[in-house]
Amino acid sequence: MAAKTDIRAQAARLQAYFTGAGATVVEADILQPAEVLLDLYGEDIRSRAYVTIDPLHGEMMLRPDFTVPVVRMHMDSGATPARYAYAGEVFRKQEHEGGRASEYLQVGYELFDGADAAASDAEVYALFAEVLSPLGLRAATGDIGILIAAVEGLATTDRRKAALKRHLWRPRRFRALLDRFGGRSAVPDTRRELLKQVAAKGADALLQDAGPEIGLRSRAEVAARIEALQADAAEPPISASEVEILDHILGLRETCPNALENLRDIAVDLPAIADAVQRMERRMVALSDQGIDVDALDFEASYGRTNMEYYDGFVFGFYAEDRPDLPAVASGGRYDALTRVLGQGRSIPAVGGVIRPELVLMLTEAAT
Amino acid sequence: MTLKLGVPSKGRLMEKTFDWFSDRGIVLRRTGSEREYAGAVDGLDGIELVLLSAGEIPRELVAGNIQLGVTGSDLVREKIADWDSKLRELEPMGFGHADLIIAVPKGWIDVDTLDDLDAAAAAFRRTHGFRLRIATKYHRLVREFLRDSGVADYQLVDSQGATEGTVKNLTAEAIADITSTGETLRANHLKMLDDGVIHRSQATLFRGRRTDWTDGMRQTFDALSHSLGLGD
Numbered sequence: 220m221a222a223k224t225d226i227r228a229q230a231a232r233l234q235a236y237f238t239g240a241g242a243t244v245v246e247a248d249i250l251q252p253a254e255v256l257l258d259l260y261g262e263d264i265r266s267r268a269y270v271t272i273d274p275l276h277g278e279m280m281l282r283p284d285f286t287v288p289v290v291r292m293h294m295d296s297g298a299t300p301a302r303y304a305y306a307g308e309v310f311r312k313q314e315h316e317g318g319r320a321s322e323y324l325q326v327g328y329e330l331f332d333g334a335d336a337a338a339s340d341a342e343v344y345a346l347f348a349e350v351l352s353p354l355g356l357r358a359a360t361g362d363i364g365i366l367i368a369a370v371e372g373l374a375t376t377d378r379r380k381a382a383l384k385r386h387l388w389r390p391r392r393f394r395a396l397l398d399r400f401g402g403r404s405a406v407p408d409t410r411r412e413l414l415k416q417v418a419a420k421g422a423d424a425l426l427q428d429a430g431p432e433i434g435l436r437s438r439a440e441v442a443a444r445i446e447a448l449q450a451d452a453a454e455p456p457i458s459a460s461e462v463e464i465l466d467h468i469l470g471l472r473e474t475c476p477n478a479l480e481n482l483r484d485i486a487v488d489l490p491a492i493a494d495a496v497q498r499m500e501r502r503m504v505a506l507s508d509q510g511i512d513v514d515a516l517d518f519e520a521s522y523g524r525t526n527m528e529y530y531d532g533f534v535f536g537f538y539a540e541d542r543p544d545l546p547a548v549a550s551g552g553r554y555d556a557l558t559r560v561l562g563q564g565r566s567i568p569a570v571g572g573v574i575r576p577e578l579v580l581m582l583t584e585a586a587t
Numbered sequence: 588m589t590l591k592l593g594v595p596s597k598g599r600l601m602e603k604t605f606d607w608f609s610d611r612g613i614v615l616r617r618t619g620s621e622r623e624y625a626g627a628v629d630g631l632d633g634i635e636l637v638l639l640s641a642g643e644i645p646r647e648l649v650a651g652n653i654q655l656g657v658t659g660s661d662l663v664r665e666k667i668a669d670w671d672s673k674l675r676e677l678e679p680m681g682f683g684h685a686d687l688i689i690a691v692p693k694g695w696i697d698v699d700t701l702d703d704l705d706a707a708a709a710a711f712r713r714t715h716g717f718r719l720r721i722a723t724k725y726h727r728l729v730r731e732f733l734r735d736s737g738v739a740d741y742q743l744v745d746s747q748g749a750t751e752g753t754v755k756n757l758t759a760e761a762i763a764d765i766t767s768t769g770e771t772l773r774a775n776h777l778k779m780l781d782d783g784v785i786h787r788s789q790a791t792l793f794r795g796r797r798t799d800w801t802d803g804m805r806q807t808f809d810a811l812s813h814s815l816g817l818g819d
Contacts, residue, residue: 258718262742263734266727314668385709385739392737395702409699409781430693430776434754436711436719444697444710 221580226324229576230306233326236350237304242328245303247288249310253278256287259529259560269310281310285327286529286554286571287561293331293569294562300332306576319546320577328551329571331558336568337498340533340553341505343570347537347549348511351574354582356537356548360475361522363387363552364532365482365495369468372491375400375457378447390524397465402456414452417445464489471520475503478518502533529557533570539582548582549574588801589635590808592628593647593656596638600790603682604657607790611815631814633807642666648795649673654804655795655811661687661765661788665725675794677817683790685765687725689783692754692761693776700782701736704761708740711760722746722759725785729763732785751775 238244253270254277268283282288285305293301306326313321328346332339348358370383379400386392398404416425422445432438464485471478479500486493503513523534532553539545551572559566594615595601605615614629615636626636637653644658645666657680663670691698691707698707708719719741723729726743733741746753746762751771753759763785766772772779792815797805811817 257742261739262718262730265743266730266734316669316672382706382709386737389737389739392705395737407700407702410703413696413699425696426694429696432694433692433776434760435715435757436692436695436707436760438694440707440710440714441695441697444707448697 221577221584226577226580229580230324230326233350233574233576233579234304234306237302237326237328237346240302240328240346242302242304245289245292245305247282247285247292247305247307249282249308250279251282251288252276253280255291255561256280256283259287259557266314267312269312283311284309285325285573286329286557289327289329289571290554290558290561290569293329293567294558294565299567300330300334302331303327303329303571324576325573326576327571327573329569331567331569333568335505336532336553336570337501337505339568339570340502341509341511343551343572344506344533344535345509345511347535347551347572347574351537351549351579354537354539354548354579354586356582357517357540359517359519359522359536359538361519361534362495362499362532363523363530363534364498365468365492365520366524367531368492368495369465369489372489373457373461373465376451376454378451379454379457388524390521397457397462400457401459401462403462406452410448413445414449417449422446461489468492468520471518473518475513475516475518478520479503498532523552529554531556535572539578542582545578546575548578588804589633590655590804590811591635591637591653593637593639593644593653593658594626595641595644595657600641600657600683601638604680604790607680607682608815613811613814631807631810633803634811645670645674645793648793651795651799653795654797654800654808656793657790658793659683659685659788660791661685661725661728661786663791663793664786665728668727673796677792677794678815680790680792683788685767685788687728687763687765687785687788689721689729689761689763689780689785690751690766690772690777691780693778695778698780700780701733701738704780704783705736705738705740708738712740718742719761720744720759721761721763722750722753723763724748724750725763725765728785751777 256264269281271279273279289303289305306324308322309325310322313319328343330339330343366387367384370380373380382396383393386396422442426438426441468485471481473481482492482496486496507513523530530552532555534552536547536550538547549572553570555566555568558569594604608615612630615626617626619625626638628634628636639647641658642662644656645663647653648656649667663674667673698704711719721741722744724745724747729743744759750762750764752775753762754777755775769779
């Protein structure tokens with residue numbers, strides 16, 4: 220374990236590199252209002268972040284990342300384009316022994332600019348690739364936007380698409396839903412029985428028999444869901460060929476040019492992804508312009524589906540190949556939707572990433 | 588050095604624990620007055636009886652203040668992060684059965700499974716503007732279970748007692764609590780989800796880490812294991 224002063228010096232060097240690229244240094248409070256983060260990430264973040272009680276402000280969280288506070292700060296101040304750099308501790312609760320650090324430094328770069336998404340993606344990726352290049356890391360890239368477009372392009376109801384999109388970042392639940400909507404798994408007995416009863420007696424009578432109405436979820440809400448279930452039961456399953464296409468996309472793991480070729484072929488059958496594929500192509504050109512060897516760059520369509528819930532476009536990570544025990548040395552991606560959630564109506568296209576300076580230091584020392 | 592055995596300090600759990608040990612030739616008994624938390628072990632030397640609240644036994648085992656302890660398997664899983672790397676489950680004792688379950692109002696005729704709960708939670712959040720509240724005191728167990736099941740858009744609200752009443756009192760929409768017969772659930776117009784059993788708990792004999800044990804403690808433990816018929 221390197222001394223903290225050395226890690227801090229490494230963080231300062233990385234931050235200076237980002238300011239050299241035009242970024243303004245920003246700070247974020249360590250204590251963040253818990254509610255914003257809980258609403259964004261869900262209850263699960265309690266097992267990953269430290270929650271504490273402030274006597275005046277209620278539940279607060281030791282910042283688990285900088286992205287959310289930086290986005291909020293930017294949305295309040297407003298002007299785009301903007302480039303920010305930051306360095307500081309983040310805190311991640313560890314629930315398993317021998318695990319990872321619960322407090323570590325992060326250095327980040329965030330770019331808010333809606334003019335040319337491909338150029339912004341490439342700018343951020345190229346900055347990270349350059350500063351990490353002495354370490355000989357493996358780069359992983361992906362594009363959540365293609366997955367979202369593929370789901371939106373399915374020939375099925377908006378309700379089913381919304382359900383699938385909501386669970387894009389929970390692969391197991393996504394699979395279960397896809398199997399159900401595709402007719403590959405049976406309708407649960409309880410639901411079949413409910414729909415039978417509703418057909419025989421009507422939902423109102425069933426609701427009357429079910430006992431008193433208690434709690435905030437009203438009888439009308441239950442009735443509305445029953446209607447939705449009835450409508451869904453009348454829908455044909457998502458076709459086997461579409462499920463197959465989706466599976467093919469999810470399993471896609473190729474170099475960027477091969478992946479692009481593949482996705483173009485798929486777009487013939489699933490035209491809804493054509494725009495997203497075109498965005499990927501523009502990004503590859505932009506990456507090339509930045510001097511990145513795109514022909515050798517890996518692309519995994521499912522990359523970023525776990526632990527990166529706010530990314531909704533380009534995603535990337537850098538890994539030490541001979542140290543699979545280490546977390547990503549750096550990671551990042553595009554998070555336009557996050558700015559929409561936090562901006563209460565306003566949104567700003569944004570892309571960024573973070574580096575763990577202590578890993579950079581460790582790997583640099585190991586290499587010399 | 589003696590081995591310290593932590594046992595619940597009162598009620599049926601204590602009595603049943605005493606019975607379980609005496610059936611295996613080891614007599615645990617309280618000493619002193621009715622109100623004094625002191626005890627003794629007959630039938631085996633080198634063991635000291637420590638009477639504790641069942642809820643504190645997991646923590647005391649991990650801290651090494653006691654080496655053996657009887658408590659609910661639910662309490663160990665709830666209170667100790669990564670419990671199976673710190674404690675060893677020696678023997679389920681066959682009493683103190685209770686299931687940690689998820690229950691929703693009976694009037695929710697559209698919700699029978701976790702899949703339904705997840706869909707209802709999404710709709711609830713859209714309608715009411717906040718995440719569906721589940722009242723519980725078993726935060727870790729419930730959160731891990733719902734994460735593994737891929738349920739989203741819920742929040743846990745703390746309830747240390749009378750949890751079945753929280754729905755009617757509008758402080759939660761659903762609950763996760765211990766039940767043995769389901770009677771309290773029915774009385775409060777709640778029903779269990781079909782696939783909502785989080786953990787089937789029972790009184791269990793646990794052992795802490797053996798790192799600081801003396802030879803004498805190991806010998807005592809071997810003798811105890813033999814008496815109890817533990818396959819250790």
